[in-house]
Amino acid sequence: MTEISSIPWACYKRLPARSSKISLQEKSSCPFCATEEATEIYRLDDFQFFEDQDGSNRALHRVVMCSLCGTLRCDPWYTPEGQAALFEKAGASYGHCDADERVRWILDNCGSSGRVVEIGCGEGTLLSKLPAGFQCAGIDSDPHLIRQAKERSPDIPFYCRSDLNYPELGQCDLILMFHVLEHLRSPLETLRALRAKVPDEARLVVEVPIVDSAIKYHGPDLTGFFSLAHFTHFSKFSLKRLLRRAGWNIIFQQDMEGYNGRRVIAVKGEVDETLPSRQEIMADIKTAQNYLKARDESLARMRRLIVRFSKESKILIWGAGHHTEHLDRSAGFFQSDCQYLIVDRDPLKKGTRVHGVPVVAPEGVPEELWKNGEEPIVISSYIWRGHIRDDLLRLGVAPERIVSFYD
Numbered sequence: 001m002t003e004i005s006s007i008p009w010a011c012y013k014r015l016p017a018r019s020s021k022i023s024l025q026e027k028s029s030c031p032f033c034a035t036e037e038a039t040e041i042y043r044l045d046d047f048q049f050f051e052d053q054d055g056s057n058r059a060l061h062r063v064v065m066c067s068l069c070g071t072l073r074c075d076p077w078y079t080p081e082g083q084a085a086l087f088e089k090a091g092a093s094y095g096h097c098d099a100d101e102r103v104r105w106i107l108d109n110c111g112s113s114g115r116v117v118e119i120g121c122g123e124g125t126l127l128s129k130l131p132a133g134f135q136c137a138g139i140d141s142d143p144h145l146i147r148q149a150k151e152r153s154p155d156i157p158f159y160c161r162s163d164l165n166y167p168e169l170g171q172c173d174l175i176l177m178f179h180v181l182e183h184l185r186s187p188l189e190t191l192r193a194l195r196a197k198v199p200d201e202a203r204l205v206v207e208v209p210i211v212d213s214a215i216k217y218h219g220p221d222l223t224g225f226f227s228l229a230h231f232t233h234f235s236k237f238s239l240k241r242l243l244r245r246a247g248w249n250i251i252f253q254q255d256m257e258g259y260n261g262r263r264v265i266a267v268k269g270e271v272d273e274t275l276p277s278r279q280e281i282m283a284d285i286k287t288a289q290n291y292l293k294a295r296d297e298s299l300a301r302m303r304r305l306i307v308r309f310s311k312e313s314k315i316l317i318w319g320a321g322h323h324t325e326h327l328d329r330s331a332g333f334f335q336s337d338c339q340y341l342i343v344d345r346d347p348l349k350k351g352t353r354v355h356g357v358p359v360v361a362p363e364g365v366p367e368e369l370w371k372n373g374e375e376p377i378v379i380s381s382y383i384w385r386g387h388i389r390d391d392l393l394r395l396g397v398a399p400e401r402i403v404s405f406y407d
């Protein structure tokens with residue numbers, strides 16, 4: 001094998017965890033009934049969030065089921081400063097959405113004009129694509145995304161805030177919340193505050209991932225349904241319950257095709273604080289258990305594949321996100337006598353190190369390594385795996401060097 005000297009291969013060295021200068025996490029209570037008592041169903045200790053920071057950006061990822069109502073949540077959850085610090089480098093790890101599909105769906109289901117407010121608007125892509133009949137406003141807590149939204153669509157008012165105090169809400173016809181509720185620490189309070197602010201005839205569109213579709217869309221994925229970025233892990237029952245408790249009645253619901261999303265339209269109704277039936281809770285427990293079983297089976301398959309790497313001296317990994325940390329914490333992928341290099345397209349990750357291994361952009365790797373190297377190249381992502389494979393083939397990598405755990 002030709003040695004290419006300029007490649008910064010390095011051993012994978014996990015530093016001991018060190019306490020952070022700020023408090024990263026705190027105990028949580030149920031987003032539906034406020035009960036603290038719960039049963040642990042999933043746990044990962046000492047999970048590092050992206051680049052090395054002397055062992056201080058580590059957290060406990062623990063999913064629990066509320067003892068009283070069965071709602072799934074993370075406990076502990078992040079403090080506001082902990083959340084800002086740990087997710088600063090998340091970047092492309094959040095995944096992507098199809099704004100065109102959402103625009104078509106709104107036109108089909110919510111009419112072709114009106115005053116629209118999108119909460120969690122990101123870069124404002126969806127609002128910028130709505131036809132001229134709509135008057136739009138967008139809100140997001142991420143200043144970086146709001147800056148991009150303002151540049152993209154200077155005519156639309158965008159607000160960077162995490163409360164609901166802005167004028168457009170009082171006169172809107174339609175509120176959009178795509179994949180927002182699961183991230184919030186107090187989804188019930190947010191839904192209640194929203195109900196108090198918007199006109200009586202306003203309609204609310206909510207979409208969240210649900211555990212009922214977890215096997216279908218996250219079954220084998222190591223990072224999986226229990227995302228570190230989601231506080232509430234909804235089911236179709238717990239979503240409906242939470243909306244009703246906040247005084248929103250579902251008038252339309254659908255499960256999305258091709259990804260894990262349950263989309264509902266709700267209107268103002270009576271507040272219903274009824275606790276779920278035993279039957280509903282049991283159904284949710286069963287669903288979560290089945291999903292975890294599917295993930296465990298995938299992990300066992302992955303471990304069998306990983307044994308094949310025991311003789312390799314160098315391995316290239318594509319992906320510096322949570323999936324790579326899962327490869328260590330869940331699958332035991334890394335070996336002490338092997339050298340690694342991580343490649344990632346995300347500019348936020350380039351130039352960092354993950355457990356001592358440098359992260360470089362694809363352009364930073366000599367062409368020689370792609371075209372003539374013999375090292376295996378591991379795709380460390382579930383949602384982006386197809387794109388990464390295409391990138392590798394375009395770079396001239398021989399298909400037999402590419403390792404995907406999922407195909």
Ligand SMILES: [Zn+2]
Binds near residue numbers: 033071
């Ligand atoms: Zn509860």
